[in-house]
Amino acid sequence: MSELILHNELPRGHEAEAAALYWEAFGGKLGKLLGPDDKGRQFFAKTVNPEAVIAATDKTGRLLGIAAHKAGVNGFSTATTADLFRHYGLGALWRLIPLAMLERDAPKGTLQMDGICVAETARGQGVGSALFDALFDYARQNGFTHVTLDVIDTNPRAEALYERLGFIATGEETTGPLKPLLGFNSATKMVLTL
Structure with a gap:
């Protein structure tokens, strides 16, 4: 893989790409609520919050x-109720x-x-690990003592990955x-102490 460059904010001009990546990862969970696919990607492209995104690019800017x-x-999104009405009527x-x-x-x-x-073409090349490291560094540098996430029951591989990274399950919420409508039965809250 070519040189990996990490950014503490989403570089300008990558909103649509970031929205497409986000939709690829979470469209299965959000598709019935924010789909169809093109509409969901457009919604996120218009409401993406660059300040809440750590991005990895190659040296060409991809x-x-x-x-x-x-x-x-x-x-990830700055969407408000007004944005929902603008986009979905x-x-x-x-x-x-x-x-x-x-x-x-x-x-x-x-x-x-x-x-x-x-991105599918960048999987298995250390991008995910670099993003986690950058996220944890960002959290420490900004005075956070914990990182939390929710993982849905239909994604056991992700839960196993989070456990390997040191996250501990602290609770579960059912849908x-x-x-x-959501396509999953429960979400497990996991916490990492930095």
Whole structure:
């Protein structure tokens, strides 16, 4: 692989690429709420929050992966209710409650992971590991003592990876009657102490 360059913010001009990566990773979870695919990618491209994205590019500027985080109000997306109505029209109404259920705020001193995604052509080349290292460094440099994330029950490989990185499961939340809409039954909260 060519030289990997890490950025503490998403470089300008990569919003659509970052949205496509995010949708590729999480479209299965978000597709029924924010799809179809083209509409979901467009929604994220218009609302991506560059300050909440650690990005990996090669020396030509090609986006290889992203690690999104949430330290305040916004994570990967800055979308508001008004953005939902602008993009989905009256269809935003039925989306509001399920989307609110997916929203997470981290406790004080904790950085919330909001997704990690690596381009298919860059997988198995250390990009994901470099993004995790950069995310943990970012958290330490900004005074966070913990990193937290949620992993859904349909992704046991990710949960095993997080355990290898030192994350510990601290609780589980079920989706209840929203399972058919969300496509998963539960999410496990995991925490890493830095």
